[in-house]
Amino acid sequence: MKKLGILFLLIITTLFIFSCNDYKHNKATQKREIISFENYKRNTLQSLDSITISQKNKLVQYLKTIRSLASNAVKDKALLSFFKQKIAFQKIKNKELPKEIIEKAKSVESNLISHYITNYNQFYNILMIDADGNIIYTIRKEKALNQNIFDKKFANTLLYKKLKNNTNESFVDFQFYEISNEPSAFFIEPIFEENRLMGWFVLQFSITKINSIFDRSDKLGETGEVILVNKNHYMLTDSRFIPESTILKQQLADNNITEKFKLKEGHKTVTDYRGYKVISSFKVFHFWDSEWLIIAKINQAEVLTDYFKNHTAQFYNCLESALKSRKYEYMNFSPLPNQKEVNIDEIKRIEQSETVHTKGxxxxxxxxxxxxxxxxxxxxxxxxxxxxxxTKTDIVGHLMNRIDYIEISKAQKQLLKFIIVAPEIATAKNITNRLINEGIFLNQIKLLTKGDNRSSEITYQCGKSDAVITMHINDKVTYLSTSQIPELDNEICL
Structure with a gap:
């Protein structure tokens, strides 16, 4: 019995030791999770890597399919027969043809168009060009028809340069093609008969399909996007955030893109074309002799705000310390005329050059x-x-609903600025959490608590970059520009 008691005691002691060790391990793990924003950022980059690879695979598959289709053109009996017929007609184009031959030619052309729709509709157009550069036929009958591709007016086009210097199968990268009035690329398929060059099938395809491959927002949050960039640093895809097309119009900064092409793949934190600091995953992609860059990116502010949502206690501890240690330089200020006054439980709206004010x-x-x-x-x-x-009022909810519904597009939401003057930290936490839940990021919010102030006032003239906070400290009145107050993303402890 005594031995059983000792054995039981040993078991309990062992379990207690293991439990303590597990507890210490779990606490240490929790602590690491709390402080490890870099790990959180690394996980985000891994997600961006996956998206970059996925988009590359989709692009490769699409280009492989369309390249194979283009290669089939020179083996297509219907296309070749029609091409030879047009060559023959070119030789007798100034002669009057019998009506039955003209009708037969129209029937053949009608059949060809049906053949194109059935088999080649992934291409915007097919140009048939003879060995001298004469554009003898185009499916869409655009103004290039019956012109010569080697004329000087085409000399600045990539298509001219490829055909002039190369008789092999080749690819012409995307360029604004004036005749179609849109960005286009071309597959050039030479036509030979008994080793003699007869001409080319030039299969034109637009950027639309590639653009649709990159038009995705899943797993990219509110600010993420995937873009394709050419060697000249122009976007080959539309921006998710700009209503006008950015294809071959939006050129990205050299200091951002040059190094990415040089490194081939990796991660970079940069300022993007919209002026936002972003974290990005990138990979260089080759197709024929073209070199493109795939970039998946997301605003760092969104990543940081998502991190904050899971670490609010840590953040607010940092914020309380920061609020106590802030030092300000005060300014001279005279009250502005014609101010719209905001009373308790009120909201007032102003536009350019108008001024709004509240006190107390x-x-x-x-x-x-x-x-x-x-x-x-x-x-x-x-x-x-x-x-x-x-529960009497919900002014933040009412205000955000009004702004979301009436004032802004979804893409403009990250352009909003918020100034909070709260009596104490508890209220500051509540309103900050509310704004974050409304989709606002930490870098959009500036916060001031009452501190030693007896009361405060806010004055803002629409069009100015900053507001003025009037603070009544004892019997003294001081004026503070909100430019002195840091955004909340600068207050988080990482």
Missing amino acids: LSTCTGLLVYLPNKFAYLAHISPYDKIYNE
Whole structure:
């Protein structure tokens, strides 16, 4: 019995030791997870890598299919027969042909168009060019028909240069093709008869299909996108965020793209074409003698905000310390005329050059929201609001619904600026969390708490880059530009 008691004690002791070790390990793991933004960022980059590879595979498969289709053209009896017929007609084009031959030719052409629709509709057009450069036929009958590709007016086109210097099968990279009034690429398929060059089938395809391959937003959040870039640093795909087409119009910065082509693949944190700091995965892709760059990217602000959502306690500890240690340089300021006054539980909207003002922010919270040079809203939120855990009003919800529904597009949401003047940290946390849940990022928000202020005021003139906070400290009045207040992404401890 005594031995059993000792054995039981040993088992309990062993289990306790293992439990303690597991507890210490779990606590250490939790601590690592809390502080490891770099690991979080690394996971995001791995997701971007997967997207880059996926897009490359889709592009490879598409180009492989369309290249194979282009190669078949010179073996296509219907195309070859029609080409030879057009060559023959070229030789007698000034002679009057019998009506039955003309009717037969029209029937053959009609059959050819049906053949094109059935077998070659992935191509925008097929040009038939003889060995002298004469464009003897095009499916779409565009103005290039009956012109010569070797004329000087075509000399700046890549198609001219390829045909002039090369009789082999080749590929012409995307360029704005004036005749079709859109970006186009071409497969050149030479036609030989008994080793003699008779001419070429030139199969034209637009960027539309490739653009649709890259038109995706899944797994890319609110700010991510995948783009294709050529060696001249022009986008070959449309931006997800710009309504006008960016294809062969939006040129990306040399200091961003040159190094990516040089490195071939990897990760970079850069400022993108819209002025946002982004993290990106990239891979260089070769097709014939063309070299393209695939980039998957997402705004760093979105990644940081997503990280914040899982580490709010850590962030607010950092924020409280930062608020206590802030030092400001105050400014001279005179009240502006014709101010729109905002009273308690009110929201006022202003436009360019108008001024809005609220005072008496002691236990209340002030919230300024503005889209630079467009509009601004100022709200004076009482302690009966949802951000104070009360139910009488929900001014933030009402304001964001109005802005989302009336004022902005989805892409403009990240352009909004937010200034919060809160009485204490608890309310500041609540309103910040609310804005984050509304899809706002940390780098859009500036926050000031009451501190030693008896009360505060907010003044903003629409069109200005910053607002003015009036602070009543004891019997002294001071003025603070919001340019002195850092965005919240600068307050997070990483």
